[in-house]
Amino acid sequence: MLKPPIDFYFDFSSPYAYIASEWIGAVAARHGRTVNWRAILLGATFQVTGLKPPVEFPLKRDYLLRDVARSAAYAGVPLRMPEVFPIPTQNAARVFWWLHAQDTQRAVAWARTGLRAYFARGINLSDPAALKALCEESGLDAEAAEAAWNAPEWKAKLKSVNEAAIATGVFGAPFFVIDGEPFWGNDRQAQIEAWLASGPPRGIA
């Protein structure tokens, strides 16, 4: 029997989602699962939930930047916090959904390219020229990509994906849903592995 896929929600501007994007595929594969990658906009979920980006609180910001660096180092993932952070990522996300409609594997490749470009190479995905150059480097038609991120169709698609995510209970990134069970955060990796290996822990229905 085919096991259900893992839903993996990410925002191109979330460093913890970047770290998780580097391990989720291998973890899923080890347990015979596939991954549904879902680009979302955290800004939209924050608005609906009344939450604020954690980096808006100075004390928390200082800690998080330290924790991000440490978490990436422990995970063996190259990370250099971008000078401009956070950034609006709707264009990169719309390119993701535009590709997704053609070929989900190309969309996943784009997600990984975009996250690495921003968090390991310092490429500002909110700069249209930089984003077009990245599209070209990735073998995409940069003009078509730009047309896609400006098109009502892909704006509407991203909006509906966001609304569905919020309806599912997503309020941050990375966010995973496995067999209906929600997991929030790169730091839930160990619980995700345990769940995939053995299902719910004793005492949890």
Add this chain to the structure above:
Amino acid sequence: MLKPPIDFYFDFSSPYAYIASEWIGAVAARHGRTVNWRAILLGATFQVTGLKPPVEFPLKRDYLLRDVARSAAYAGVPLRMPEVFPIPTQNAARVFWWLHAQDTQRAVAWARTGLRAYFARGINLSDPAALKALCEESGLDAEAAEAAWNAPEWKAKLKSVNEAAIATGVFGAPFFVIDGEPFWGNDRQAQIEAWLASGPPRGIA
């Protein structure tokens, strides 16, 4: 050479701090460390930092209650979310500091008793009668404990501990400081173990 102790900040109303309180002693001992237990009031840190308790956000609250149950189950810690949650915990915290001035080990025993009473037995620590009964059960002089939680001396002590915690960068619980490095959350256990075993990961000064 004696290794520096681990500072462990907790609030009697934090379920994640309760889970961490069940493993921090053994983890520290395995690595030749002791633990400085520090009772704080999260409410005070929230006020200063502008943060809000996560359970004030409905979407996050639903997730957190699920995650708390799952995290306790994976950690093998008995937990039953109390009917009244969260609660003000200044009285329990003042008893902690009153005992701490006499004998730190008795204060630690009280911390563990109080956390277990609230999160495993459903005893409401904000109810003076219940708190006095718990003091008695624990072999403390309940009248003296009540006098302590009403005394200006222990009110001032808790306030100054809170202010020092905030000055150190503490904005949540459980919060750990090890060799000057801050770790926030029960979910940082693996990083704490790695740090205690081998120090900073490569690339982190």
